Amino acid sequence: MILVLVEVSLTGEAVENSLEAITFARDLAAAGGGIPIDAVVVGVPGDDVVKALAEHGVRRVHALTGPAYDAYSGAAWAAGLMAVREKTGSVVVMASGTPRGMEVLAHVGARTALPMAANVVSFSSLSPFTVTRQVVGGQAREEMQLSQRPALFTIAGHAVQAAPADAPGTGELVEETPDVADADLVARVVSSEEPEPDLSGSLKSARVVVGAGRGAGSADGFGEILELADLLDASVGVSRVVTSLGWRPHHEQVGQTGSRISPDLYIPCGISGAIQHWAGCSSAKNILAINTDPDAPMVTKATHAVIGDLHEVLPAINEEIRRRRG
Known part of the structure; x- marks a missing residue:
């Protein structure tokens, strides 16, 4: 049995x-x-x-x-x-x-x-x-x-x-x-707290995830990222450095010490693709990487890639999505 x-x-x-x-x-x-x-x-x-x-x-x-x-x-x-x-x-x-x-x-x-x-x-x-x-x-x-x-x-x-x-x-x-x-x-849970609400939805079960890393620049640099996630009805996932810097909450972290995801589409923006992060997203069916470095591990492993600054690329993508939706 x-x-x-x-x-x-x-x-x-x-x-x-x-x-x-x-x-x-x-x-x-x-x-x-x-x-x-x-x-x-x-x-x-x-x-x-x-x-x-x-x-x-x-x-x-x-x-x-x-x-x-x-x-x-x-x-x-x-x-x-x-x-x-x-x-x-x-x-x-x-x-x-x-x-x-x-x-x-x-x-x-x-x-x-x-x-x-x-x-x-x-x-x-x-x-x-x-x-x-x-x-x-x-x-x-x-x-x-x-x-x-x-x-x-x-x-x-x-x-x-x-x-x-x-x-x-x-x-x-x-x-x-x-x-x-x-x-x-001797070792047991003595108390627990509810996590902060995940406004971007359930990360582990999401069909589309928009990711962001150090390339976002700061906690204020997520405007275009959050807009794209909203347009695609996607969840937001971030690299460990983003949570370590306090830019985004820990429940959005993707990687070996965060969530492991398997969406139909993962769009990592400004994420280099260190092995710890790749451990959390390698099951994604399609990856569209946006990065300024053509040799970044995430770019070389991605299904498709756009080489450029996410703050220039994402506004264009968002505008095109809005245009096509009328």
């Missing part, structure tokens, strides 16, 4: 990355002859979550309940996940490659002395179990064999597109109350 850790958002929905992990698990299950897929969630999920998981092929939803799970703790979640794994005899334990997914699976690997493959994008064999994963910030890929059981790994964001199953699962809800040692609660 395959066991997938599923995260639930603050608004009570299964996060997209977790649904991607379940979609990946379905391919793995099919290759193994149709083995079942179970999910583990923390807390009792709402009906919409259970329904969504069933639609994506989950047979049973194990809900970790009890005071130990009231606040996030990587060690406590790992203890609960291990308890469900031992109960079900799962041969594969996986999660999405989110910060929490990575932390929990790393705890599981350390406790069981099992190797854990991070940022997996595909598998090529079940015997031996062989996966391909992203390394060096997504710049390279390596093949890895997981010969021990259970096989532990996380799925890179957007490695697959989440999609409902042709044959939905039953989504049976089972509450679990595994014991958690006091030592597992």
